[in-house]
Amino acid sequence: MPHLAVRDVRAKYGTLEVLHGISLSIEAGEIAALVGPSGSGKSTVLRALMGLTPITGGDVMIAGERMDYSSARAVRTARDRMAIVFQQYNLFQNMTVMRNVTLAPTKIKGWSKAEVGAEAMRLLALVGLSEKADAYPDQLSGGQQQRVALARALALKPQILLLDEVTSALDPELVNEVLDAVRKLAAEGMTMVIVSHEMGFVREVANKVVFMDGGEVIESGSPEDLFNAPKTNRARNFFSKIIRH
Amino acid sequence: MNYRFQFGVVWDNFGALLEGALLTFQLGVIAFGGGALIGLVLASLKTYGPWLVRFLVDCYVVFITNTPALIQIYFLYFGLPEVGVRWSNEACLLIGLTLNAGAYLTLILRAGFLSVRITELEAGQTMGMSLIQQVRYVIMPHIAKSIYPALANFFIVVLVMGTSIGALIGVDELTGQAINLSTVNYRWLEYFTVVAGLYVVLTFIASIGLAYLGRWTFRVKAKIF
Numbered sequence: 001m002p003h004l005a006v007r008d009v010r011a012k013y014g015t016l017e018v019l020h021g022i023s024l025s026i027e028a029g030e031i032a033a034l035v036g037p038s039g040s041g042k043s044t045v046l047r048a049l050m051g052l053t054p055i056t057g058g059d060v061m062i063a064g065e066r067m068d069y070s071s072a073r074a075v076r077t078a079r080d081r082m083a084i085v086f087q088q089y090n091l092f093q094n095m096t097v098m099r100n101v102t103l104a105p106t107k108i109k110g111w112s113k114a115e116v117g118a119e120a121m122r123l124l125a126l127v128g129l130s131e132k133a134d135a136y137p138d139q140l141s142g143g144q145q146q147r148v149a150l151a152r153a154l155a156l157k158p159q160i161l162l163l164d165e166v167t168s169a170l171d172p173e174l175v176n177e178v179l180d181a182v183r184k185l186a187a188e189g190m191t192m193v194i195v196s197h198e199m200g201f202v203r204e205v206a207n208k209v210v211f212m213d214g215g216e217v218i219e220s221g222s223p224e225d226l227f228n229a230p231k232t233n234r235a236r237n238f239f240s241k242i243i244r245h
Numbered sequence: 246m247n248y249r250f251q252f253g254v255v256w257d258n259f260g261a262l263l264e265g266a267l268l269t270f271q272l273g274v275i276a277f278g279g280g281a282l283i284g285l286v287l288a289s290l291k292t293y294g295p296w297l298v299r300f301l302v303d304c305y306v307v308f309i310t311n312t313p314a315l316i317q318i319y320f321l322y323f324g325l326p327e328v329g330v331r332w333s334n335e336a337c338l339l340i341g342l343t344l345n346a347g348a349y350l351t352l353i354l355r356a357g358f359l360s361v362r363i364t365e366l367e368a369g370q371t372m373g374m375s376l377i378q379q380v381r382y383v384i385m386p387h388i389a390k391s392i393y394p395a396l397a398n399f400f401i402v403v404l405v406m407g408t409s410i411g412a413l414i415g416v417d418e419l420t421g422q423a424i425n426l427s428t429v430n431y432r433w434l435e436y437f438t439v440v441a442g443l444y445v446v447l448t449f450i451a452s453i454g455l456a457y458l459g460r461w462t463f464r465v466k467a468k469i470f
Contacts, residue, residue: 050370050371051370051371052367052370052371072375072376076373079370079371079372079373080373083371083372084371086364086367086368088364090362090364090365090367090368091365091368092365092368092369092382092383092386093362093365093387094386094387094390095386103372103382104372104373104374107378107382108372108373108374108378109373152372156372156373
């Protein structure tokens with residue numbers, strides 16, 4: 001049974017359908033990378049999984065359990081199983097790093113403060129920010145903020161982690177510090193769905209690459225297959241453009 | 246200038262002035278607090294409510310902000326008895342000031358609501374926050390921080406300009422006390438010189454208090470001067 005199975009999912013912004021039936025499945029511990037041109041719907045897939053963009057059709061199954069997106073209350077199950085890291089970090093600006101990481105586990109999940117605190121310190125160490133626990137987001141670089149966002153997402157102990165272009169907003173020299181943190185998670189066996197333009201990174205960590213265009217999955221397969229021998233013209237076009245520079 | 250200042254009579258009645266100052270401070274705090282509650286509710290309705298509710302909120306805000314506070318209070322003071330409602334002088338002043346502050350605070354708080362970053366709300370949602378939790382942990386702290394300076398300024402306005410209207414409907418707040426006392430012995434200049442000083446002391450205390458409150462609670466870099 002796949003850990004995450006997305007079947008024929010459709011999503012709309014207002015009246016405009018942006019996902020025209022997306023399907024993908026990944027096993028536990030696998031990493032799937034969504035790639036494709038801007039506007040192809042990659043980020044929308046992640047937003048739809050988190051219940052931020054309304055799903056209008058299809059199924060999302062996590063470990064065999066069907067996720068319900070029909071109401072604000074029902075969608076909390078999906079939000080309990082998955083956590084997302086955004087392109088713009090979306091940290092709470094008025095809270096310290098520590099509070100950003102511990103707020104949801106203590107106040108929303110109601111987990112014990114002491115355990116959450118210890119776990120938060122472990123996660124901050126994992127992303128290399130132990131000494132920044134008392135800093136505020138505006139005192140950190142973009143790469144540091146993004147690593148905090150990563151720790152914040154992990155503190156909720158998600159089964160599946162969604163990364164939405166987590167390095168796109170960063171200066172080039174800060175990209176690697178974030179990718180290194182993601183590599184560590186991959187090594188720990190975290191199931192992840194990532195949207196990324198870092199093709200070298202995708203090739204390195206992903207078990208599966210899903211090429212999207214125009215709100216549809218055009219082609220998917222192993223990184224080798226897609227990067228070296230894409231079967232469709234659209235995929236071939238896209239990869240030839242990307243790899244050229 | 247041939248005027249000879251004689252402050253002796255003022256000091257003899259200084260206790261009465263201090264009582265007035267205390268009443269002024271209490272009136273200011275209560276009117277501002279009540280106004281903030283009204284403003285919070287109306288700003289929420291104005292931002293998230295259906296159009297009819299938004300329209301009614303607009304009517305209230307436009308009426309209040311486009312007429313003098315004195316006239317609004319006169320309506321309560323002279324108008325309500327005509328329909329059989331009799332409130333004390335203090336109640337008329339306090340309710341009038343609160344309704345007045347409510348309209349201005351609706352505008353200030355609304356600006357705060359509009360400044361909330363949608364990205365932080367989405368982060369909160371995906372972490373499983375309910376609407377109430379989003380308001381409590383994301384919206385309120387953000388609003389508090391972004392509009393704190395405007396709130397602090399408006400508190401001073403209510404404290405000084407708002408409460409002194411009480412003098413015209415027989416409330417013995419600081420200005421009212423000064424008028425009462427100076428009509429006894431005609432030492433107007435002396436009384437109002439001291440009263441001006443007392444107002445400065447009041448606002449100074451309030452400013453320092455607000456600045457520190459802001460620094461501690463919302464990390465606002467509030468200036469005292």
